[in-house]
Amino acid sequence: xxxxxxxxxxxxxxxxxxxxxxxxxxxxxxxxxxxxxxxxxxxxxxxxxxxxxxxxxxxxxxxxxxxxxxxxxxxxxxxxxxxxxxxxxxxxxxxxxxxxxxxxxxxxxxxxxxxxxxxxxxxxxxxxxxxxxxxxxxxxxxxxxxxxxxxxxxxxxxxxxxxxxxxxxxxxxxxxxxxxxxxxxxxxxxxxxxxxxxxxxxxxxxxxxxxxxxxxxxxxxxxxxxxxxxxxxxxxxxxxxxxxxxxxxxxxxxxxxxxxxxxxxxxxxxxxxxxxxxxxxxxxxxxxxxxxxxxxxxxxxxxxxxxxxxxxxxxxxxxxxxxxxxxxxxxxxxxxxxxxxxxxxxxxxxxxxxxxxxxxxxxxxxxxxxxxxxxx
Amino acid sequence: xxxxxxxxxxxxxxxxxxxxxxxxxxxxxxxxxxxxxxxxxxxxxxxxxxxxxxxxxxxxxxxxxxxxxxxxxxxxxxxxxxxxxxxxxxxxxxxxxxxxxxxxxxxxxxxxxxxxxxxxxxxxxxxxxxxxxxxxxxxxxxxxxxxxxxxxxxxxxxxxxxxxxxxxxxxxxxxxxxxxxxxxxxxxxxxxxxxxxxxxxxxxxxxxxxxxxxxxxxxxxxxxxxxxxxxxxxxxxxxxxxxxxxxxxxxxxxxxxxxxxxxxxxxxxxxxxxxxxxxxxxxxxxxxxxxxxxxxxxxxxxxxxxxxxxxxxxxxxxxxxxxxxxxxxxxxxxxxxxxxxxxxxxxxxxxxxxxxxxxxxxxxxxxxxxxxxxxx
Numbered sequence: 001x002x003x004x005x006x007x008x009x010x011x012x013x014x015x016x017x018x019x020x021x022x023x024x025x026x027x028x029x030x031x032x033x034x035x036x037x038x039x040x041x042x043x044x045x046x047x048x049x050x051x052x053x054x055x056x057x058x059x060x061x062x063x064x065x066x067x068x069x070x071x072x073x074x075x076x077x078x079x080x081x082x083x084x085x086x087x088x089x090x091x092x093x094x095x096x097x098x099x100x101x102x103x104x105x106x107x108x109x110x111x112x113x114x115x116x117x118x119x120x121x122x123x124x125x126x127x128x129x130x131x132x133x134x135x136x137x138x139x140x141x142x143x144x145x146x147x148x149x150x151x152x153x154x155x156x157x158x159x160x161x162x163x164x165x166x167x168x169x170x171x172x173x174x175x176x177x178x179x180x181x182x183x184x185x186x187x188x189x190x191x192x193x194x195x196x197x198x199x200x201x202x203x204x205x206x207x208x209x210x211x212x213x214x215x216x217x218x219x220x221x222x223x224x225x226x227x228x229x230x231x232x233x234x235x236x237x238x239x240x241x242x243x244x245x246x247x248x249x250x251x252x253x254x255x256x257x258x259x260x261x262x263x264x265x266x267x268x269x270x271x272x273x274x275x276x277x278x279x280x281x282x283x284x285x286x287x288x289x290x291x292x293x294x295x296x297x298x299x300x301x302x303x304x305x306x307x308x309x310x311x312x313x314x315x316x317x318x319x320x321x322x323x324x325x326x327x328x329x330x331x332x333x334x335x336x337x338x339x340x341x342x343x344x345x346x347x348x349x350x351x352x353x354x355x356x357x358x359x360x361x362x363x364x365x366x367x368x369x370x371x372x373x374x375x376x
Numbered sequence: 377x378x379x380x381x382x383x384x385x386x387x388x389x390x391x392x393x394x395x396x397x398x399x400x401x402x403x404x405x406x407x408x409x410x411x412x413x414x415x416x417x418x419x420x421x422x423x424x425x426x427x428x429x430x431x432x433x434x435x436x437x438x439x440x441x442x443x444x445x446x447x448x449x450x451x452x453x454x455x456x457x458x459x460x461x462x463x464x465x466x467x468x469x470x471x472x473x474x475x476x477x478x479x480x481x482x483x484x485x486x487x488x489x490x491x492x493x494x495x496x497x498x499x500x501x502x503x504x505x506x507x508x509x510x511x512x513x514x515x516x517x518x519x520x521x522x523x524x525x526x527x528x529x530x531x532x533x534x535x536x537x538x539x540x541x542x543x544x545x546x547x548x549x550x551x552x553x554x555x556x557x558x559x560x561x562x563x564x565x566x567x568x569x570x571x572x573x574x575x576x577x578x579x580x581x582x583x584x585x586x587x588x589x590x591x592x593x594x595x596x597x598x599x600x601x602x603x604x605x606x607x608x609x610x611x612x613x614x615x616x617x618x619x620x621x622x623x624x625x626x627x628x629x630x631x632x633x634x635x636x637x638x639x640x641x642x643x644x645x646x647x648x649x650x651x652x653x654x655x656x657x658x659x660x661x662x663x664x665x666x667x668x669x670x671x672x673x674x675x676x677x678x679x680x681x682x683x684x685x686x687x688x689x690x691x692x693x694x695x696x697x698x699x700x701x702x703x704x705x706x707x708x709x710x711x712x713x714x715x716x717x718x719x720x721x722x723x724x725x726x727x728x729x730x731x732x733x734x735x736x737x738x739x740x741x742x743x744x745x746x747x748x749x750x751x752x
Contacts, residue, residue, distance in 0.1 A: 092468070092539070160547050163468070163539035171536050178554040 003053070003123070005045040006114055006208075011036045013215030018110030019310035020214050020232060021207070023299050025258075025282035026106010026133035027065060028312055031076055036111040036118075039079045043118030049099060051127040051205040056196040059095050061086060062129060063116045064103035066137065066154070066176060067186030068258045068281070068314075075186055081157050082112055083119040085188035088153035092163045093193055100124040101192065101199065102208060103140065104133040107312065110211050112188070125199065128207035129192065131330035132299050135257055135281035137176060138169035139342045141332055142192055142202040152176065152191035156183035181256040204330050218308040228308025229323045232301070238327030239356055241286055241293050242275045243268050243305060246320040251313070257281050262316045264324070275324065277302065279313045284347050286324060294326035295344045295354045297333035301325050328356045379429070379499070381421040382490055382584075387412045389591030394486030395686035396590050396608055397583070399675050401634075401658035402482010402509035403441060404688055407452055412487040412494075415455045419494030425475060427503040427581040432572040435471050437462060438505060439492045440479035442513065442530070442552060443562030444634045444657070444690075451562055457533050458488055459495040461564035464529035468539045469569055476500040477568065477575065478584060479516065480509040483688065486587050488564070500584070505568065507580035507706035508675050511633055511657035513552060514545035515718045517708055518568055518578040528552065528567035532559035557632040580706050594684040604684025605699045608677070614703030615732055617662055617669050618651045619644050619681060622696040627689070633657050638692045640700070651700065653678065655689045660723050662700060670702035671720045671730045673709035677701050704732045 006014065015029035015036070040046065054060065063086050065077060090097050100113045100122050113124040129140035137149055149172040154162045162179050166172045172191070180187040194202065217235055221228035233240055244264040251260035259280045266273035276287040283300035286293050294300050302311040305321040332338055334353070340346065343353050382390065391405035391412070416422065430436065439462050441453060466473055476489040476498050489500040505516035513525055525548040530538045538555050542548045548567070556563040570578065593611055597604040609616055620640040627636035635656045642649035652663040659676040662669050670676050678687040681697040708714055710729070716722065719729050 088541075158547075159543040160551065161541040162551060165464075165537040167535040171534075174558050175536065175538060175555055178558050179551055182550050182554050 003047055003049050006040070006048050007045040008037055008040050010212055011040065011111070011114070013219060014114070014208065014212045015107055015111055015215065016218055016309055017211035017214030018105045019107035019312060020301050020303065021105030021131070021211060021299065022107055022109070022133040022310060022312070023282045023301055024279055024311070024313040025135060026104050026110065027108020028315065029107030029310070032108040032111035034076065035079065035108070036114045039115040039118040043121070046114045046117035047123035048126045048208060049123045051125055051200055051203055054099060054125055054196045054199050058098045058196040058199065059093070060099040060101050060125060060194045060196070060199045061089055061097040061190050062101040062103045062192040063113055063188070063190045064109050065112055065186060066180045066189045068253045068256055075157070075184060077186065077188060078157060079115050079119050081155055081188045082115045084161065085153050085155040085190040086116050086120060088155060088161045088163065089151065089190040089193065092151050092153065097122060097193070101203065102128040104128055104130045105207055105211055106133040107310070109133065110208060124208070125203065126208045127203035127205050129203055131204035131207055133282050134342055137173045137189070137191065140192070141204060141330065142194070142198075143169050143341060144332060144335065144337050145198070145202040147192060147194065147198060147202055149191045151193070152189055154179050154183070155188045177256050185253065185256055222307060229303050229305070229325065232303065232308055233325050233327070236299070236327035238299070238325045240323055240325050242266065242273070242288055242324040243270055244275055244322065246316055246318055246322060249316050249318065251316070258314050260313070264322065267321070277324070278349075280347060281313060283313065285344060285349055286326065292351060292354045294356065295349070295351070296347065297329045297338060297342045297353060298356050299327040299329055301327065326356045379423055379425050382416070382424050383421040384413055384416050386588055387416065387487070387490070389595060390490070390584065390588045391483055391487060391591065392594055392685055393587035393590030394481045395483035395688065396677050396679065397481030397507070397587060397675065398483055398485070398509040398686060398688070399658045399677055400655055400687070400689040401511060402480050402486065403484020404691065405483030405686070408484040408487035410452065411455065411484070412490045415491040415494040419497070422490045422493035423499035424502045424584060425499045427501055427576055427579055430475055430501055430572045430575050434474045434572040434575065435469070436475040436477050436501060436570045436572070436575045437465055437473040437566050438477040438479045438568040439489055439564070439566045440485050441488055441562060442556045442565045444629045444632055451533070451560060453562065453564060454533060455491050455495050457531055457564045458491045460537065461529050461531040461566040462492055462496060464531060464537045464539065465527065465566040465569065468527050468529065473498060473569070475575075477579065478504040480504055480506045481583055481587055482509040483686070485509065486584060501575065501579065502584045503579035503581050504583035505579055507583055509658050510718055513549045513565070513567065516568070517580060517706065518570070518574075519545050519717060520708055520711065520713050521574070521578040523568060523570065523574060523578055525567045527569070528565055530555050530559070531564045553632050561629065561632055598683060605679050605681070605701065608679065608684055609701050609703070612675070612703035614675070614701050616699055616701050618642065618649070618664055618700040619646050620651055620698065622692055622694055622698060625692045625694065627692070634690050636689070640698065643697070653700070654725075656723060657689060659689065661720060661725055662702065668727060668730045670732065671725070671727070672723065673705045673714060673718045673729060674732050675703040675705055677703065702732045
């Protein structure tokens with residue numbers, strides 16, 4: 001794979017696809033698009049470098065928004081704030097970053113590196129640190145490799161900045177979360193400086209390309225009057241868990257997170273069944289008729305029943321017609337260390353992970369589309 | 377005045393006097409002594425430089441403990457933690473500090489610079505930033521001169537560190553307070569880097585000498601069977617407000633502070649009267665028979681009725697025989713900006729400052745002692 005450019009024309013697909021992999025979190029794609037369009041129009045397209053081509057002597061830094069997605073809807077960050085976070089980390093490191101890294105797939109967090117790239121004139125890596133979105137900053141594959149999140153920077157829109165250098169990534173999360181809450185429940189962070197070999201080992205390759213591809217597939221399916229949800233299920237090697245109408249949403253902004261539950265009443269083949277989603281920024285556990293049918297670390301994605309676009313946890317509302325799908329995560333999340341870091345028990349649920357049924361495999365773009373098109 | 381050394385022999389007087397000026401806060405002198413004795417025994421005496429002799433090209437940095445004094449009693453900091461905070465700020469500044477500055481008079485916070493001086497081999501300035509103690513970090517005379525607290529560092533005993541660079545000193549307080557709470561309600565901070573001219577203008581000269589002198593006066597009065605409380609009142613040009621027995625203490629650790637109220641029932645000439653102290657780490661307001669008789673920014677000090685040693689807000693307890701005195705603060709605190717920053721209204725009390733009665737002036741050591749000795 002070769003380096004390519006992310007232009008304004010790519011941003012909508014990228015945001016739509018990232019919101020799907022964002023499993024309800026990672027920010028609203030509308031906000032992500034607004035930010036990125038403006039930055040790319042001013043700063044030019046962002047260069048997207050394949051992970052395997054990152055040189056050994058690279059200084060890669062992750063850049064992301066931290067906070068409650070519910071708040072991001074009202075307090076849109078600026079491109080300058082994104083750049084400030086990266087510059088603050090660079091200053092503290094005493095080294096100039098060479099590549100920007102996406103922390104997680106998500107409507108905002110897949111676009112934040114694009115903004116930074118356009119603003120700072122740096123390439124971004126076609127990868128992310130999760131292959132999905134998770135609510136806490138230590139919840140990244142690099143943590144499984146013993147890599148440290150800090151030194152990390154944090155910046156708000158008022159001009160306040162901070163640096164944390166902590167004994168482990170849980171402490172980085174704790175201190176940065178408190179600062180984020182003080183800063184108004186959303187802040188920009190830059191963290192996990194890595195060299196090329198570490199980045200190549202510890203990141204999830206191809207995530208941004210996959211986001212853009214998912215967005216394109218959804219768009220094309222809609223244009224061709226095919227079922228976009230089935231297209232997504234096929235591409236991700238997932239399963240459709242439920243279809244229904246949102247009948248209840250209990251949501252609270254707590255500890256700097258958007259936490260809550262949503263109840264869905266079945267329609268069609270699921271008529272008469274009930275379904276419950278539990279979330280903390282991201283969908284964590286899916287319960288159908290009282291039985292857990294999917295959970296972290298696998299992906300639980302809520303899609304608009306007709307358009308296939310992702311419904312984020314902060315935009316879930318009464319009356320929405322949705323379809324809930326599950327898809328396999330990066331296999332490293334199913335290691336014992338991965339399950340300890342992001343499995344259901346970490347979030348307070350007293351059960352092991354419930355995985356996407358065997359036989360559901362992520363397919364190549366062609367086979368995925370074929371499968372989707374074969375669906376009635 | 378010439379440079380002098382702070383040796384182990386000076387530390388007890390320094391801690392006792394600092395606790396008096398600490399107005400109930402600034403840390404327990406027992407903890408301050410423990411820390412400083414150990415550091416001076418290992419690192420040698422600390423050089424104390426008169427404020428007026430600090431050279432123009434100095435890089436002065438303040439070092440202090442931040443947090444709830446109630447917690448410091450259980451979680452004693454280490455000298456290494458003090459040094460780490462200074463080193464973290466120095467690294468971020470990219471400059472080597474030349475002088476250490478005391479943030480406030482207080483049983484711990486007057487001794488913390490001694491610890492840093494012994495550990496880092498740097499001189500400390502005979503001054504502080506308040507002439508007393510206050511609970512929040514923006515509450516220093518340098519804020520009145522428009523000087524910025526940040527960049528500031530923060531360090532805990534586990535090895536976590538942070539740097540904050542904020543738009544104003546209130547934001548520095550807010551972010552550092554949250555980090556302090558996360559770190560277990562006590563942390564070491566280093567802040568307010570200044571050059572010589574700024575330090576000479578914005579600090580309160582002679583505070584550490586005054587602390588040591590107060591400690592010595594109390595010790596000598598006790599040895600000579602004179603009244604140590606009267607000695608302190610005389611030296612500070614204050615007034616004795618009340619004498620009585622502590623009959624109720626309501627104390628809570630809230631927002632990282634020790635907050636509460638103490639009720640005192642009068643004895644002797646005050647028999648039948650009631651007295652109330654309201655505090656937030658420090659004593660803020662004194663109410664006698666329903667009338668506010670003293671308030672911030674002037675000093676309200678609670679002393680053991682017999683020994684004259686300070687009773688800190690965290691050691692106030694039922695049955696203690698105490699005498700409450702008030703003394704004038706640095707006059708800059710009574711400017712409109714000073715009153716806005718540390719006056720009663722900032723702390724939520726709906727009244728102007730109640731000052732120590734006119735005629736009560738801080739006297740020279742000799743006249744103060746004479747006055748004290750003349751007391752019946």
